[in-house]
Amino acid sequence: MAAEGSLKLLGLTVSPFVIRVRMALQLKGIGYEYIEQDLFTKGELLRKSNPVYMKVPVLIHDGKPICESLAIVQYVDEVWAATGPSILPADPYDRAAARIWAAYADSKLLPAWVGIMWAATEEERAEKVDDTLAAIGQLEEAFGKCSKGKAFFAGDSVGYLDLVVGSQLLWFEALQKMFGVVVVEVGRAPLLAAWVKQFGETDTAKEVVPDVDTAVEYLTKLQSRRAGSTVAQLLS
Ligand SMILES: N[C@@H](CCC(=O)N[C@@H](CS)C(=O)NCC(=O)O)C(=O)O
Structure with missing residues (x-):
C-alpha cells in the first residue's frame, strides 16, 4: 500500500x-x-x-x-493488484466488454447529458435528452449481459464499469433537480434503475460522491462565469 x-x-x-x-x-x-x-x-x-x-x-x-x-x-x-478487490474482470472477454462499454459511457452517454445542461434552446435540450435516453437504453442492454443476473455490472460487487457509469450518477441527480429530467427511469430501464439504487448504497458511493447540491452550485457558478461558452472546460 x-x-x-x-x-x-x-x-x-x-x-x-x-x-x-x-x-x-x-x-x-x-x-x-x-x-x-x-x-x-x-x-x-x-x-x-x-x-x-x-x-x-x-x-x-x-x-x-x-x-x-x-x-x-x-x-x-x-x-495494487494484491490489495483489495480486483476492479477489472479477470476473464479477458468480460474485461474487453467492460472496457468497450466504459468507452461507450464516456463517448456517447456523457456528452449527451452534458449537452442537456448547456443547450441553448429547449429544442436542443430535447434532442440531448433523446440522445441521453438512447445511450441509457444501450447501457440497459449492456447491464443485462455484463451483470449475468447479479446486482452490479461486474456481478456480485462493484467493478470497472460500475465505477465508470456510477461516477456520472451525481450529475443525473443534478439534471433532475435543475431541469426535471429523469435519466434512469424505472419504466424504460428497470435493470439500471435497480442498479442505481444498489450502487448508491455502497460504501464506495457514500464515501466519495458529494451531495447533489455541490454539483448544482458548481454548475450555477459555471453558468454565470461562462455565459455563452461551451461545456468543453467542464466535462469534456
Ligand atoms: N478524458 C479525461 C477528461 C477529464 C476532464 O475533462 N476533466 C475536466 C473536469 S470534469 C477538466 O479538467 N477540465 C478542465 C479543462 O478542460 O480545461 C479523463 O477521463 O480524465
Whole structure:
C-alpha cells in the first residue's frame, strides 16, 4: 500500500472523471493526498503534471503523473493488484466488454447529458435528452449481459464499469433537480434503475460522491462565469 504523501490526486470534487478515480482508490483501500484544483486558474502543479490536456484527474505516484481517468483506474488496479478487490474482470472477454462499454459511457452517454445542461434552446435540450435516453437504453442492454443476473455490472460487487457509469450518477441527480429530467427511469430501464439504487448504497458511493447540491452550485457558478461558452472546460 502506498505511504501517505507518495500518492497525490489532483481533482475537482464534482468531476465524474475524478469521482471514478477516488472510487477506485476507496475500493482498494489506498490512502492518498487529495488536492482540489481551481480549473479557472489552473495552478503550476496541474500544468506541470498534465501539460498536454491540463485536466483533472491526475494521479501522482512517487512523483510520476498519470492522467486520463480510465487509464488511472486501470493503473490503480494493476499496481495494487494484491490489495483489495480486483476492479477489472479477470476473464479477458468480460474485461474487453467492460472496457468497450466504459468507452461507450464516456463517448456517447456523457456528452449527451452534458449537452442537456448547456443547450441553448429547449429544442436542443430535447434532442440531448433523446440522445441521453438512447445511450441509457444501450447501457440497459449492456447491464443485462455484463451483470449475468447479479446486482452490479461486474456481478456480485462493484467493478470497472460500475465505477465508470456510477461516477456520472451525481450529475443525473443534478439534471433532475435543475431541469426535471429523469435519466434512469424505472419504466424504460428497470435493470439500471435497480442498479442505481444498489450502487448508491455502497460504501464506495457514500464515501466519495458529494451531495447533489455541490454539483448544482458548481454548475450555477459555471453558468454565470461562462455565459455563452461551451461545456468543453467542464466535462469534456
Ligand atoms: N478524458 C479525461 C477528461 C477529464 C476532464 O475533462 N476533466 C475536466 C473536469 S470534469 C477538466 O479538467 N477540465 C478542465 C479543462 O478542460 O480545461 C479523463 O477521463 O480524465
